[in-house]
Each structure stands twice: as C-alpha cells, then as structure tokens.
Amino acid sequence: MMRIAVAGSGGLARIFAQYLDQTVHTFIILSRQPRPALVELGYQVAVVDYDSQADLRYTLRGVDMVISTVSGGPQISLIDAAAQSGVRRFVPAEFEGPPGRRGQNDPLDRGSRATIARLREWSHNPRHQMRFTIFTCGIFYERFARGGLAAYDIGSSTSIQNQGSYLMDVGAGTAEVVEYNSSGQPIYICLTSVYDLARFVVAAIDIGPHTWPPEYRLQGDRRSVTQILEWGAAVRGVEMLLTDIIEPGNLGAHLEHATYYQDWAKAARVQELMATEQRRYDFAQPTLNPLVNIVPVPFWDWLSNHWGT
Template identity: 70%
Template sequence: MMRIAIAGSGGLGRMFAQHLNDTVHPFIILSRRDQPALTAQGYQVAIVDYDSQDDLRYTLRGIDLVISTVSGVPQINLIDAAAHSGVQRFIPAEFEGPPARRTANDPLDRGKRATIDRLRHWSHHHRHQMRFTIFSCGIFYERFARGGLAASDIGTLTGIQNEGAYLMNMRLGTAEVVERTTSGQTIYICLTSIHDLGRFFIASLGLGLQNWPAEFRMYGERMSVTQLLQWAAAVRGSKTYDPDPTDVKLTYIVEMFSTDVIEPQDLAAHLQHATYYHDYPKMARIQELIATEQRRYDFAAPNLNTLVAVQPVSFWDWLSAEWGVAPAQ
C-alpha cells in the first residue's frame, strides 16, 4: 500500500482518482479551491497554495507518490516541495508524446523542459533524492470525442482542446492532415484512451515504485494518419441520417470526408499565414501538425504494454462507440 497525491482536480486528476478509488491505496486530491462535488463522492481534497512551499510541504508529508496534472510554475513548486517532503517518485504532467521526441525551442513546450530539468536535479540530489517517471501514451483518443478534450475537462489552456482541433472533425466530416514526412516516410501516431491510461497506471503500481523506469511507454493503437482517416470515414459512414435542412453546417454528405492534405514542406508557410492573421486556433492546429510530422507522437516498443495485463480498447471500437450513431439534431 502506498499513499498517493493527485495534483489537480480537472479531467485527468478526476480520472486517476476514479481508478485509484477501486484500490487499497489511500490518496488525496490537491486543489486550489473547494471541490464540493468531489468531496460529496467521498474523495479527500486538500486545498493548497502552489506559491507556498510551507503549505505544499505540509500537505505532502507522508506521501509516497505524486501524480501531477498541473503545469508551469505550480508544477515546479510542487516538485520542489515533494522532494523536500520525502516523496519517493513523481509523475509529471507529461502525458502524450515522449519528451525525447521534442525539438529545441519547442513552441508546444509550455514549461515542460524546465519541469524535466527540475526533476532531473532532484533525482541526483544527495539529500532529497526523488525519482520520477513519465507516462508517455501518445495522442488521447478523446481528442476525437464529441466536444473534444474540453468535454473531459482536459487541456483547457493548450489551444487544441476543442472538437476538431487536431487532424479531423468527425461532426463536420473535415480533415486537415500531413501524411508523410519531409523525407517521404508514412507518418504514424500512437493513441490511447484516457481511461486506459488510468488502467495502465493502476497496473504499474503492482510493479513497485522502486522498479519503475524514467519513462513508461504505452498505447492502445499505433496507426498511420492515413489509416486513421480511413477508419474515421468508415465509422462516420456507418449510419446515415437526414440533417436539418435549415442548418447549413449539417448539410453535407455523411459518407464523405473533405480532407486537406498539407505537404510537409508547406507547413511553415501555413503557420506563417495563420500567425500573420492572428488566427490562433489555426496556429495551434498547424503547430500540432508540425509536431506530428516530426513524429512526436510516434514510438515503438511500448515497455508498459508488455509488463502488465491491460488490454486497451482499440481505436476502432472507441471511435465506433463515440461516433457510430447519428449525431443529435
């Protein structure tokens, strides 16, 4: 049995809490403010000030493992407090793409490099040594959910949280993708549902914190961008319905996908155009396409899949369950 703290009460934090609630491990949820809905469910919520080391250190006393779903300066402060409080291991808010895949001067960094540098500092500290493990799981299936990641209260500050913000819009039947790298290779991406991330995490606890590596890699599916679009079109065409003729947005052919394939060498020009016109949603989309072309969300040999008995849901099954029925009118 280990004592666990979940930093953040948003969608990912609540997901981890739901999965931990079915185990013997006691846990607390750290939040900046009262969470009556969570306490009503029987969860223990500790209100913390991420600017106060004294507050954070007091709250983390006796904690073995911290799972962070907060970012930026609050996460850096949390890391420092965790190390001083004797926390054994820290899981940073580093889900999705493996850090090793990032480039220098990454526009999608959002403080992630500084976070890892801080964790490395404490992992070698002579007095307050604290290990860390990154859970890399690829793209969340829920990016393609109804309402996007925002529907799960995830990624609210990333610019790609809304429905249709990455690769394709299932509701409208549109796609904006890059299918090949600048060298002509087919682009693959790894994907996992957020609840399977939770299942992988719970299973990993049985391995013992002392046996965790610096990075766990897992996925529910690895597929090419081209195949993803083919599956999406097949799922979307599995049911037909009569759209409201007065709603222009819905007057499309259900079976077809309108796809804009951007050549990799043109991505920089698309970003420059979006930047010039201050089109921030498009800037976010193109930056994600650039990251995809750089294979930021693709990795082989998922080491956690082979260590635990978790059978993740396939992307086909998940997408079919999410979109294989007529959207509500």
Template identity: 60%
Template sequence: MIRIAIAGSGGLAQTFAYFISQTTHPFIILSRTPQPTLTALDYQVVVVNYENQDDLRYSLQGIDLVISTVSGNPQINLIDAAANSGVRRFVPSEFERPPARRRPNNLLDRDKSHGLDWLRWWSQRTHMRSTVFTCGVFYERFARGGLVSMGIGASTSVAYQGSYLVDIGEGTAEAVEYNMAGQPIFVSMTSVNDVARFLVAAIELGLHDWPGEFRMSGDRRTVSEILSWSEAVRGGVPFSTNIIKAQDLNTHLNHATNGLDYYRVARIQELIATEQRCYDFTAPNLNALVDVRPISFWDWLSSHWA
C-alpha cells in the same frame, strides 16, 4: 500500500482518482479550490496554494507518489515541495508525447521542459525520482467536443473538437499524411481511461523499479487510416479534407503567425509535431509488464460515434 497525491482536479485527475479508488492505496487530491463534487465521492480533497511552499510541504507529508496534472509554475513549486517532503516518486504532467521527441521552442510546451529539467536537478540531490508516462495522442481528441468534453486541456488551443487532424462531427479534416521522406506518418494513441488503468497497474508493481519513462499504447495507426476510419464511422460520407504536404508546413505556420491567428498556429504546430514523429513510438515497455488490454482505436471510435 503506496500513499498517493494527485495534483489537480480536472478531468484527467478525476479519471486517475476513480481508478486508484478501486485499489487499496490511499490518496488525496490537491486542488486550488474546494471540490464538493469530489468530496461527495468520498475523495479526500486538500485545498492548497501552489505559491506557498510551507502549505505544499505540509500537504505532502507522508506521501510516496505524486501524480501531477498541473503545469507551469505550479508544477515547479510542487516539485520543490515534493523533493523537500520525502516523496519517493514524481509523475509529471507529461502524458502524450515522448519527452525525447519534444520540439524546442514549441508554443505547446507550456513550460513542461523546465519541469523535466527541474526533476533531473532534484534527482541528483535527493532520493526523489521521476517517471514520465507516455501514451501518445489521447483518443478523446477525436471525441464529441474534444478533450475539453472530459475537462482536459481547456487552457490550450488544441483540446477542442476538430483542433487535431479531423473534426468528425463536422466532417472536415486537415492533415499531413506523409513525411519529408515520403513515408506514411504514424500516430501512437491511447484512451484516457486506459492511461489511468496502465498507471494503476504500474503502481501495483511497486515504485522501486520504475524506469525514467513508461510507454503505453492502445493503438498505432497512420494518419491516412485515422482519416479513413473517421469517414467510415460517419457512414462513409467523404469529408471536406485539406491535405498539406510536409514541405509546406512551415509556410502555413509563418502565414498563421504573421496573421496573429494563434489557434491556427497551435494547430499547425501539432501537424509539424506529428510529421516529426513526436507522437509516434514502438515497443511500449509498460504494455508488456502489466495485464491491461487497451481498447483499439477502431473499437473506441465506433463505440463513441455509434
């Protein structure tokens, strides 16, 4: 039995809670405010103040695993409290891109690099270890309403319908298909539900042998395939598409920055990250260890937009 604390009460945390609730592992949800909807599901919600170490440490007593869906200073404080409370394993709020491919000084970082550095610092001084679960891009970025339709990423500029590559509902797209070397750009992707299923399956393996990073993948497709399939799922009507060349991305970024268009800055930052393979990886190590059969991108896309 592994005692689990899920930090956060948004859509991602709720998805994790749902799948963990199907196991025998007890869990609590750490939330800044009461959550009567979650309490009605028989989930144990603990109201915490992320600025109060005593409060956090008290709430984490007896916890083996912390799964964080919060970022910035709240996550840093949570890491401190977990390290001082005997937590064995910490999963940071770091699910889409591989940390090793993070771009420096990225506006989309949201202080996550600091969190990873802080976890490494504590691992040298305590028995707490950390594991990042890397899944690539969430399929739900391409959903009606985008990720925010699931209560995920509302505080960012890139979680809304159409903020990444294609707006299927409006029939528009803006993307870069080939990298600087003229090679097709690939994107690794997984549905939110499958990320939760992979996480639960890893928990069933036990925490002792977890590596520093688990990589999972539901599918891996080129940007060109994503655009083509998006058109196909809406009846094959050609989208209004703006294809940007890789060598022109920085020009677009500078233009958006100078124009104080922060929504577009975030969008171009994501295109740059995609061109630089920040969302692409091969040989996902978690897929081979657990009995999870993720839904393919086409099956998810055609089901969602049917």
C-alpha cells in the same frame, strides 16, 4: 500500500482518482479550490496554494507518490515541495509525446523542458532524492471526441482542447492533415484513451515504483494518419472526409500565414501537424504494455462506440 497525492481536480485527475479508488492505496486530491462534489464521492480533497511552499510541504507530509495533472509554474512548485517533503516518486503531467522527440525551441513546450530539468535535479540530489517517471502514451483518443478534450475537462491550458483541434473533426466531417513525411513515408501516431492511461499508471504501481524507469511507454493503438482518416469517414458513413492535405514542405508557410493574420487556433493546429510529421507522437515499442494485465481499447472500437456506426 502507498499514500498518493493526485495534483489537480480537472477531468484527468478525476479519472486517476476513479481507478485509484479501486485499489488498496490511499490517495488525496490537491485542488486550488474546494470541491464538494468530489468530497461527496468519498474522496479526500486538500485545498492548496501552489505559490506557498510551506502549504504544499505540509499537505505532502507522509505522501509516497505524486501524480500530477497540473503544469507550468504550479507543477515546478509542487516538484520542489514534494522532494523536500520526502516524496519518493513523481509522475509529471507529461503524457503524450516522448520527451526525446521534442526540439530545442519547442512551440508546444508549455513548461515541459523546465519541469523535466527540475525533476532531474532532484533525482540527483543526495539529501532529498526523488525519482520520477514519465508515462508516454501518444495522442489521447478523446481529442477526437464530441467536444474534444474540453468535454472531459482536460486541456484547458492548451490550444488543442476543442473538437477538431487535431487532424479531424468527425462531427463536421472535415480534416486538416499531413499524411506523409518529407521522405514520402506514411506518418504514424500512437494513441491511447485517457481512461486506459489511468488504468496503466495505476496497474504499474503493483510492479513497485522503486523499480520504475525514468520513462514508461504505453499505447492503446498505433495507426497511420491515412487509416485514422478512413475510420473517421467510416463512422460518419461517408466515403471520405472533406480533407485539407498540407504537404510537409508547406507547413512553415501555413504557420507564417496563420501567425501573420493572428489566427492562433490555426497556428496551434499547424504546430501540432509539424510535431506529428516529426514523429512527436510515434513510437514502435511500448515498454509498459507487456508488464501489466491491461488490455487497452483499440482506437477503432473507441471511435465507433463514441460516434456510432
């Protein structure tokens, strides 16, 4: 049995808690503010100050693993406190694209590079060695939900949390995409529901975290952008979505235009399309799927159940 700390109290943290609650492992939720609604569910909640190493270290005493859903400076502070408190394994809030697919000057970084660098430092520290594992899962299905990720209280620190922020707005029947890469090949993306992500992570604990690699890759589905658009139209009951197709060579011009007019929402969407064209969210072989007894929901099933047919 392990003692686990889930950092954060937003939607993703609550989903992790939901599945951890079905195991023999004990867990505590770290929150910046009191969360009486979570306490009423029977969860243990500790109010922490991410600017206080002493506070974090005290709270993390006796914890074996941290699952983080916080990012930026708070996550780095959490990493330092966890390592010095004897935590053995850290799961950072790095869930979508494979780290190896990220560029040097990544506009979508949001502190990821610094986070991974700090984790690597601690993993080689002889006095406070703490291993880490990134669970790469591709795009969250819930980006295509009613209200987008925001409806699940996820992604509030990003620019892609709203309905229609990525590829298509099923509710509006519109899409903004890049379908083919610069070589003319169809673009594929991997996708997973946030609920299946949590199920996979929790199931992996039974494998034994001491055997975990630095990265696990999992997926609920892998589809081309063209297929995703066709399914979006199908659940809307129309022949096709009203689609703005951007050619790969024009993405830079679209970004410059959006930046010039300070249309930051448009700029964020184009940056996501650039990342998609560069295969940021695509990988062919999941490594965790074969190791655990989890059958993820296929994307079509999720999409049709969510929007109705």
